[in-house]
Amino acid sequence: MFFNGGLLKYCGSNRCSEKRVTAVAISNDGQYVCFADKFGVVWVVDLRELDESQASANKKAAPLLAHYCSIITSLEFSPDGQFVVSADRDFKIRVTVFPKKPLDGAHEIQSFCLGHTEFVSCLTFICTLEYPQGFLVSGSGDSTVRLWDITSGSLLDTCEVGVKAGHLVSEGSGEGHSTVTDLSTIQDSQLVAVAIQRQVSSVICALQGILILSCNISAQTLYFAKVVSIKGENFIPTSLGSSSSVGLLWMVTGVSNVPGFDYSSLSRVKVISGFNKNSADSVENEPTVLEDNDIPGGMELLKKLQGSVCVEEKVFLAAAEAVKTSMCNLLIKKQYSSEKREFRKRTRNDRKIKQ
Template structure:
């Protein structure tokens, strides 16, 4: 049986419902496929703007447990734009009706959730946890929502997950440098047993994936500062863009991981954001030449974007910001402690400031030209964005992400010490009678 350890003063540890550590979650942004809504996820809260009504949207959640109780880590619209999914550190998976913005169902898992996506026919949605398991659920409101394993990445954190434009594959990336292309099964509840191929070439964690058009091309970015273009059905590496070269490199700050990628649904444009980089890179993906070419570096002075998304008109939406979240122990947490933590998470999210910007035709729009105008900015930013607060929070989220995904490197001596300290290696002394 596990025993509680005392600190160096002999003081017993706090009750597990007390704070264990702190984490920071980056703000995310996404636009619905039809362009009716833009959503910012900040901490445990969703900020939604309805372009049709030119007003904010309040979500309704009568499921149990209601709302999120910790940071939202991934969001996704279904291909038809009728459904929306949110997952995060509270181990809750929530499916929303993206017309009425009511929660259809809440599913509780045993591990924190890192990624979510929908099948192309919107009949299924998949969630990946930090243990490397992908579960599949039906989007039907009447379905029984017991977790069913679709595939797994052998104890490696899955960092991103998307379905191919033709619906034939589900592509997953992980902390262990891998991109896996798996055949999407006709009967998802029976599991996805066919690994079609791997896209191998990154030499650090892979952070993000995006499809370039419908020509069988895949983009990936990672901690090795590289953006790679793949022919994903064969696993062939076609092109590589090194973000450390030219005026993007900065030896004083070190190399910058690629944080997020997005591809325009209307043209061959691709966008990327880097850690500690006040701007966004716009590329063209030449399908004929199967190459990636940097078109322009659009600067966002004072802000490093934490999330990005194209809308159906080719506008690129950027958000900067992050929210602190409190991580609690899993054992002996009372319902009262869970409720208090949820209230705290929602309060932190409501108080968090973000900054939203829009890029059109490779130019940054001023605030007055942003679609939705002041009403949209008030809704998504929460309050007038303070440059210092937003930038500080964004950088803290970047560091937290990098710390989570970077595999620890130990010397031989450190490895031996860790082996000796392992609880499962304790030797019990037996005295002979």
Template sequence: MEDEEGAHGQEAETSPALIAINPLEKCVVVAIGSELRAFDLEGYKTVSLIDDSGGPPHTEDIRAICFGKGGSLFASAANDKFVKVWATDSWSCIRTVKSEKRVSSVAISHDEQYVLFADKFGVIWVFSLNVGDGNGSTIKDAAPLFGHYCSIITSLKYSPDGQYIASADRDFKIRVTSFPKRPLEEAHEIQSFCLGHTDYVTCLSFISSPDSDQPFLLSGSGDSTVRLWDFLSGCQLDTCEIGLKAGLLGLDQEETTAAVTDLCAYPDGSLIAVAIWGLKGVALLSYNFADRVLSFSKVVTAGHVFAPTSLGISSTIKRIWMAMGASDRKSHGRSVLACITVIEALAPDEMIRVLEDGEVPGGKKMLEGLQGRTDLAGEETAVAMAAEEAIAAIRNLLVKRQFSVEDRESRKKGRGDRKHKERYN
């Protein structure tokens, strides 16, 4: 049966709000629609982004954002097929690269010399930040590194030491690949496959024991589980049935009603925050390195309608940042705001606080810059609308839409793909 949105999928489509935190919590960025909103937490000011790379600005919904490990670089990728790299000291765009397909994920190497991005055909591309003049960059600046061919990549994460890249896809797979020292010249090697999820994998995160150099990989999925992996061997160490423990699943419910949509973790694994489709708040887990066990702690709510679409965390300060919102639903001609909430927590078994507006880093000035307004108290209708649009946006990303034969042929004709035959000569 054709999905109700099949014939008008593009008119009805929305994209979820995204949040990224500088590793040292110097600044925070929210992407909503085609707009990037940045706030300098040290200078206590809203940041104006300057795009002087020679490429056009983002004109369509931004689908992926990230900081580099050192925090000096930031990357954004959008449905307009542009990947942009920003220098965070000046917040100027230093590189613009064009992809043939829409981009689904982006990552910056730990030495901040290379940027990886994945397109919706399942190919992962790499380009260097040390070549070219940065003026009107094109797809020729990027080279294919490897791929999950014909499967959409949902997440790209570097291991803590930067030697491996973990990639997840819509076909239940997690692949761990050694990252070449010279990725434009050397071949990659597959380290392992982490197989065990029974539905699409949505998100990845690494954790490390303070007493060991061995990091571990966390993954969240549409099968409503968070799983822990020894990623070097591909061995699954533990599984947490997070949807069931959070009270979202019963024996008569479908697993897809409690898909994990995002997760983030303190580097030492003392706290893992999980966003679940339909959960008004976040579920908290912890990891016992000695026993190799994931433990569910509690659900923390931040208002009766707040359902986060994206989570962020710094590597130094134990705070969880949550964003909720979605891009404009153009067919309805209305704008939907973004909502930001911050949770302060040292560990799941210690006191956890949802910070008031005046307590969050940057205070109400930060909220005004990232949300578009400060005090949302008394605006239940606006917040409820944002929650409704956010849930719809997450659904657009997770649930594969069905199209009739006529619609598929029409979409193919209007795609406008450009084939560069010279790449294969």
């Protein structure tokens, strides 16, 4: 399953969205897909209908909930499947009870997790056998990672990662503002990997590593555990994910040189190993970045994931600059004067007449 602009695709079936898709989540039982659009609405698709009839592929997704015109940045289901959690650009995290009949809408709000002072960029859950419902972990543009009890919406702990990110910035970049761009829970552990981008003035600086935080479930606290350094690349982390069976952290980065190819690729996949699944709240081994040939699947897999089309160096440099500019625009919420805001309201085109 993947989404591109206003089109959601699942196993050859399409669902169109009137607005650009910004986040996707699959229910724990695999029966429903929820996706959010840029207008702040979360839609739901019943995957069982896709198997029953091909004609149902043209049906429109059903509205589930909305954030009142605020762009939704992340969607996650709680580990027990009882709640769907949505975050937006206006600092809010909403915890909604996932209904037995999602196509009829979700009308019961469990709580709001309020405390971030900038846009909420990413969500993940960390849980144990003792706490099957888990605790929510959120990242934000305010340089913090926060731990929440979603049942009550209580803020349990806050970890300031901006200071730690300063140690990863290339020399000479100066002071700046750090933004958490993605989070991933390391499987079978209480560790959370944090991807950070640092903005200095209007420039996005390349960080040279990933932060690892540890969660003490009993004490309900977050604390800094380690920095995993990644040297020698124009490292712009955009996505994180961990393997379910082995202690590997997979990363997708921005534009970067690809060893073995003539020029470069527009994306780069890196893998960090060394996470001991038996370590509950600490990093016992020293995590290391695997060489391309040591990654499961090796170079053949990387060619499929990254692509093998070579481009000219000037095209690559232009693409790299475009990625940095694009990420900078995403990290800054646009501010308009009162006159400009009223003009945009009068000339809005989101309600186009359908032919």
